[in-house]
Amino acid sequence: MPLSGQHLIIGTDQAYYCRFPVASWLKNRTLPPQHLTLSACPVEVISASLQTHQETLAHAQTSLVSWLQTSVLAQIHPQKPLSIWLPPECFLHTQVALPKALSIEEAQAALALQQGQYFPFATQHALILQVIPTWSWGQSAPEQQNYQVLALSQHFAHMWIKAITQVFPKMPLANVGYRPLLRLADATFDQVPVQEDQAYCEISTQGITQVIWQPEDPKLACQWGPQAYVAAQAHTDQQTWPYWGVGAQVEYHTLSSRLMDLLERAGQIGKKVHPQLRLPLRLDFRPPCYIDQQRQVRKRRFLILTALVGLCLVGLGALAGWQRWQQVQSIAQQEAALAPQIAQVQALRAQIQAYEARFALLESLPKLQVLPWLTALDKQLPQDTWLTQIILEPQGKVTLVGRSAQAEALVGILSQMPEFTKVSLSRAITREGAYASFGISIELVDWPQRDAFMETYAREP
Known part of the structure; x- marks a missing residue:
């Protein structure tokens, strides 16, 4: 059985039993850790009377708490999970006997026998507390005590849980349940050839909250806990065997039908079980409605x-x-x-384009030979004449505006110049005193780039 963490396994076994100081083993590691048997618990803790079990259990719980606080169990790590296994058949009867302490050699020999026989569920760091019933396996307890024994074992289980919780309040209880053992006839294993007293078949369940196993005999009703194990030992004879601990008689075919049904549900029918090999079976005991x-x-x-x-x-x-x-x-x-600012930027861009066009026009003026005729005009005009405005139009037409004392003679003077043609007055001459205002219109004779100039001027906004 794969266990994890720490385990307190409370079980019973009449044939093989040992007692030795667990504290010595924890210190020296002189014994194998697979099976440790702790029997240092006082007798009054694990003994009870069927007639006055309530008072005895209360006293037993008090003694158990005191024993847990002073015993080796106090050395268990309080933060690790602790598994408690409580077989319902092993605890209480009218008398409880504790054997004498064995030597280390006897304990090792007993443990070697237990390893392959009666404790398939014990692993490392497991503490096993064993209690010996007064009857043997072949004997049966009085019939009227069967239910009382089962009820007392349940009370005893709760007593252990309360006591350990009181001593170790921070220790999580991983598993708390019962381990019923069923001893069956060989006819149970129809397809499993085994020898007498040499094979076990373990049926394990995990994650079970509560499972009620009700055989045909109502006296054998038992309750399994979170993890349940059925250890079935095969025999060759066809006789009936008692249920371990309770002592009631069970016919083999009753348990056989139950176990075969579980094996079939687990898909394990037809698999062999060898003498030294235990076969773990994963079963789901939850009802279909719950699944x-x-x-x-x-x-x-x-x-x-x-x-x-x-x-x-x-x-x-x-x-x-x-x-x-x-x-x-x-x-x-x-x-x-930003729309207003964008409009302003666009207007500025238009003005820049206009200025660029005008600048290009001004750059082209020297190419139009404006300076030569202006020089010639300056030489022909009289000394008492000055120009206030010169207007150059795209067609090569020039308008001269100014003042002169000889305004009436200017048309004749300009007509004699070879650079000009079509000289005429653009407005009437107005005399004011010695000087008169005039406006004369002329056309340039040499205008080689007139078309290009007109095109540039047309693009000007």
């Missing part, structure tokens, strides 16, 4: 988790979309706030 209910619970949990994951994904997608919408709205608001 279906657990499946429905797991299914609902899976659906709920799936729905939660889906909701989380949808929420993440919605959050991402909302964040993007917020970004778009923020950009739109910023654009609306």
Whole structure:
């Protein structure tokens, strides 16, 4: 039996029993750790009277607490799980006998016998407290005491649990249950060839909250705890065997049908059990309705988790979309706030383009040979004449505006110049005193880039 943590196994065995100081083993490690038998508990703790079991149990619990606080059990680590195994057949009867202490050699020999016979469930760090009933395996207890023995064993189990909880309040109780032993006839194993007294078949269950095994004989009703074990020993004869500890007679076919049904449910029919090999069987004793209910619970949990994951994904997608919408709205608001500034920038760009066009026009003036005719004009005009405005039009037409004392003679003077043609007054001459205002229109004779100039001027805003 694979056990973990710490184990306090309370069992019984009449044939093989040993007693030695557990503290010495814990210190020196002189004995194998597979099977430790602790019998230092005082007699009054584990003995009880069937007539006054309530008062005796109360006194026994007080003694048990005191013994736990002063014994080697106090050395158990209080944070590790403690498993308590309470066989219902082993604890209480009218008398309890404790054997004498054995030597180390005798204890080792007894332990070697126990290792393959009566304690298949003992492992490392397991403390086994054994109590010896006064009757042998072949004897049966009085019939009227069967139920009392079973009831007292249950009370004794609760006493152990309360006592250990009181001494070690922080120690978790991993497993608390019973270990019933069934001794069956060889006919139970129809397909398992074994020899007499040499094979065991272990049926283990895990995760069981409560299992009621009710054979045909109502006197044999027993209750299994969180982890139950059935150790079935095969025999060749066809006789009936008593139920260990209670002493009631059970016919082999009653237990055979029960065990074969469990083996078939576990899928273990047809497997051989060798003399030195124990076959662990994983059985699920929970009723089908409970199994279906657990499946429905797991299914609902899976659906709920799936729905939660889906909701989380949808929420993440919605959050991402909302964040993007917020970004778009923020950009739109910023654009609306910058609209006046954008309009100003666009107007400035238009002005810059206009200035660039005018600058290009001014750059092209030397190429139009404006300076030569201006120089010639400056030489022909009289000394008492000055120009206030020169207007050059795209067609090569020039308008001269100014004041002169000889305004009437200017048309004739300009007509004699070879650079000009079509000289005429653009407005009437107005005399004011010695000087008169004039406006003369002329056209340039040499205008080679007139078309390009007109195109540039047309693009000017």
